[in-house]
Amino acid sequence: MIFAKSSHNQSGTVRGVMSCCECRQREDAARGSILYSILNRGAQCPRGHLETTAQQLCSCACKRKLVLIRAPGLVFKAASEVLVKTFRFVKNVPCFRGLPTEDQLRLVRNSWAPLLVLGMVQDSVDFDTVETQQPSLLHSILTHNKERQQRTPAETQDPGVPVGDAEGIKMFLVRCRGLRISVKEYAFLKGAILFTPEVMDLECRDYIQALHREAERALYEHVRTDHRGNKTGRFGRLRSVLNTLRCLDPEAVAGLFFRPVTGTGSVEEHVLAMFYER
Numbered sequence: 252m253i254f255a256k257s258s259h260n261q262s263g264t265v266r267g268v269m270s271c272c273e274c275r276q277r278e279d280a281a282r283g284s285i286l287y288s289i290l291n292r293g294a295q296c297p298r299g300h301l302e303t304t305a306q307q308l309c310s311c312a313c314k315r316k317l318v319l320i321r322a323p324g325l326v327f328k329a330a331s332e333v334l335v336k337t338f339r340f341v342k343n344v345p346c347f348r349g350l351p352t353e354d355q356l357r358l359v360r361n362s363w364a365p366l367l368v369l370g371m372v373q374d375s376v377d378f379d380t381v382e383t384q385q386p387s388l389l390h391s392i393l394t395h396n397k398e399r400q401q402r403t404p405a406e407t408q409d410p411g412v413p414v415g416d417a418e419g420i421k422m423f424l425v426r427c428r429g430l431r432i433s434v435k436e437y438a439f440l441k442g443a444i445l446f447t448p449e450v451m452d453l454e455c456r457d458y459i460q461a462l463h464r465e466a467e468r469a470l471y472e473h474v475r476t477d478h479r480g481n482k483t484g485r486f487g488r489l490r491s492v493l494n495t496l497r498c499l500d501p502e503a504v505a506g507l508f509f510r511p512v513t514g515t516g517s518v519e520e521h522v523l524a525m526f527y528e529r
Contacts, residue, residue: 316382316414317382317383317411317413317414318381318383318411318414318417319380319381319511320379320381321378321379321381322378322379324512326376326508327508327509327511329371329376330367330376330508330509331521331525333367333370333374333376334363334366334367334522335525335528336370336374337366337441338359340438340441341441344442344445346462347445347446350458350459354455356523357450357453358446358450358453358459359523360519360522360523361447362444362445362447363501363526364500364504365499366444366445367504368496368499369437369441369444369496371424372428373432373437375428377421378421378507380421382414412503412507413503416500416507420503420504420507423495427492430488430489432489432492433477436470439473440470440496442462442465442466442469443463443466443467444493444496444497445466446459446460446462446463447459448463474486474489505518509521
């Protein structure tokens with residue numbers, strides 16, 4: 252999952268245990284089959300090692316369900332437009348323009364995914380997904396080498412992202428829209444996301460740290476002024492939005508909104524092309 256929510260930890264653990272139990276039952280039933288005997292002939296492993304491997308396989312099986320955008324072309328276009336619009340905002344921030352070019356690029360590479368998702372909230376961009384058809388484990392084993400030789404470069408990567416990642420983003424969009432975030436709040440949130448001092452190899456790290464603090468302070472001052480009766484609760488919810496955005500997996504965002512169209516081409520190149528677009 253992209254988002255770590257403490258309230259869901261227990262239910263997630265229960266689901267994981269149930270999945271592992273189901274896998275173990277299917278494994279026990281398969282042990283008596285001829286196919287199982289053939290595939291495991293000569294494989295002598297300690298029981299502890301087998302149990303560890305089975306747990307790892309169960310964990311992987313729980314994440315094997317993948318989804319794709321239902322209308323990838325339309326969503327790709329909408330997401331690209333959101334990112335172009337966001338980058339125009341970023342490039343109009345004087346403090347950002349004053350940074351060395353390399354620092355600008357490092358910040359953009361680090362923040363494009365959360366900025367995109369926040370921009371999708373602001374522009375009311377939504378999406379639907381459809382489950383991809385995954386081949387069976389036996390089919391993958393028996394045809395692995397042959398299919399790899401026949402695939403074109405655009406087909407070498409399995410399509411889709413884990414369903415939990417996609418559902419996490421959808422739930423986040425719904426939750427943020429319920430907050431009715433104002434234009435000024437969006438601006439301060441984008442600044443706090445953009446100016447991340449933890450990015451590696453920054454030349455102006457101290458200055459960027461100061462900009463990050465200033466963005467969060469400006470957000471707090473705005474909330475204190477406009478939400479006098481509920482300033483603590485409002486600021487806490489907006490901080491929660493920031494924390495969730497920082498936990499986003501850029502690979503999941505890229506796989507969901509861009510790779511269905513770009514294929515194995517570099518998503519980073521596509522992002523930087525939009526950044527340089529005037």
